[in-house]
Amino acid sequence: MIQCQTPDDVMRVISEKGITFIDLKFSDPFGQWQHLTIPTHEFGLHSFEEGIPFDGSSIRGWKGIQESDMLLIPDPKSAFIDPFINEPTLSLICDVVDPITKEPYSRDTRQIAKKALEFLRSTGIGDIAYFGPEAEFFIFDDIRFSTGPNHAFYQIDSEEAWWNTSREENPNLGYKIPFKRGYFPVSPLDKTHDIRMEMVKTLEEVGITVEREHHEVATAGQGEINFRFSDIIGSGDNILKYKYVLRNVGYRFGKFVTFMPKPIAGDNGSGMHVHFSIWRNGENLFAGNSYAGLSEIALYAIGGIIKHARAICAFSNPTTNSYHRLVPGYEAPVRLAYSARNRSAAIRIPLGSQSPKAKRIEVRFPDPSSNPYLTFTALLMAAIDGIENRIHPGEPLDKDIYSLPPEELANVPQTPGSLQEAIDALKEDKEFLLKGGVMDEDFINMWIETKQAEVDAIRLVPHPKEFELYFDV
Incomplete structure (x- = not known):
């Protein structure tokens, strides 16, 4: 290093x-x-x-x-x-x-993130924002896909996948991970540990300080490697470096690493939970005496993120595939509430340490298909808006949101159900991103046009599942 x-x-x-x-x-x-x-x-x-x-x-x-x-x-x-x-x-x-x-290019997203930091400083609220992203991924042995006017298919394979329990492997050695049972098993169930260890070593070589690595919940080689938080630019750089390292290490092992949010039907998808705090003069502004050890500023930041979450999703969950993950029951939080420890809420307050320096919020709905500079920028700008306008998030929701009855859920807002809904939300709620010239109309219009084209591309192609459901209608 x-x-x-x-x-x-x-x-x-x-x-x-x-x-x-x-x-x-x-x-x-x-x-x-x-x-x-x-x-x-x-x-x-x-x-x-x-x-x-x-x-x-x-x-x-x-x-x-x-x-x-x-x-x-x-x-x-x-x-x-x-x-x-x-x-x-x-x-x-x-x-x-x-x-x-010699001005920053308005469509360079690293420059957009720098402008967000400059805007934070101009408000007097803080002088630095820290982000700690946790980007999950899958390691596959084989991936094939193709579409055309008369066909559409994809096929994924992994030696540890549950669907291969009956496959002849000369011989079949068993030890397959069932759906939703992949969290922390040791080898021989965890067959990707050596690859993840090589990923960790390489990440350290290129200057990323790794804190832990482990298998994730899903079958078929889902994993997570956590690295130390940094400022908005450092963490944005590190996510792109992280993806570069993981893909190339996987390739050297003859494997394929993907950050696609939901590649496997019926099992957990890959998220990118984002730990976030704002500091001023070396003091953590999110530490205080309110709920779960948060400050009033932190609560207002949460309020801003909840208010603008549906528009944020156009950047933090920017693919049609993102919304196959954002469904109830697979650990991806779709309800826009906050809570301490509760992983079914969209914003969680981690309680692993009581130190004021460790106090932060964890935004759980983003996924790793996003551009990290834009995800962090959108979260920071929403938080600033919440702080400036004293947007209180209301009472926390310290219940298992997945098991709430419909009458209680009716009052809890939720993330968009599709990329189209997220695009429409961004069209209606973009002023908070334009403040301080952080983003401009040109960039947001480009983003909307590009993402609308992706929605339309999917809408024009019959889905293989439709043949199962409708071919004999």
Whole structure:
């Protein structure tokens, strides 16, 4: 692991480690890393000031060919030696700026997250926001899918999956994990432990401090690796680095890692619970003497998140598949309530430590298909709105929400039931995101148009289940 703070640190590492290539990574609007590689003789201290020019017109969700010229500005603090490239290569995460104005590119989501932090500071509420995401994933042995005018199918396989209890494996060694029984079993039930251990080692090598790893609830190789919280940019960077590492380690083992929220019918999906707090002058503003050790500010933040949750979902749960996970009964909380310890509430207050420094809220509805910069930005902006307008969330709901009778549930708001509902909510509730110029109308309109196209694409294709239900009508 290397640690760089300044451009001079980066240049020293290049010299000391014999680096021959620089890999410049940046995120598209939807949370996919893109990259551009240059030899070290083309890179120097000037690169941090002048940037590296590239054509951005072919990046999905960015502006057209008439506005294609962009600059990549490397962040020296993001430097890591890439463990998956054969040549000695230093990776740097970059911001994107306009080459003429040198202003942040309005569709660069890392820059959007930076603007959210600047807006927080401008309000005087706090000077830093910490995020601790927990992104779940699946490790599959095989994945196939195809669609066409006359067919549509997908097929997933895993050696530990419950559906393979009768498969001939020469011989079948048993030890398959039943649906919803995957939480913490030891080997030989847990067949992906060695892979997760290699993932942990590699994450540590690239500068991510890991706190724990374990098998998750679902069958078929569901797992989770938790790493230490950071600020809005650090945690956004770390989620994209985390995905990069896990996919590549899985690939080296001949496996396939996916962060798709709901790849398996009838079993738990993958979420990305987000632990969140706001600080000022080294003091945790969420610690106090109110419910579950929270401050009044924290309650107002919860109120803002609950108020804007349906619009937030357009960013935090941005796929049609997200809403196969957001259904009752699979640990994904769909009811917009808050509670201490209660994992059926959309916002939980963890009680593992009584230290004021550890006090935080855990937002449980986001999933790992999201762009982390946008998810964190939307949560922070909603919290700021709640604090500024003193939006109280009402009383906590300390009951198992999944077992509440219909008459009690009727008064508890819920997350959208589909991506279409989330898009419609964003159309009606976007002003909190526009404050301080954090997002602009252009970006939100692009997002809505892109996501509407995804909804329409699914709507136009018959689903295989429909043939089972309706072919003989």
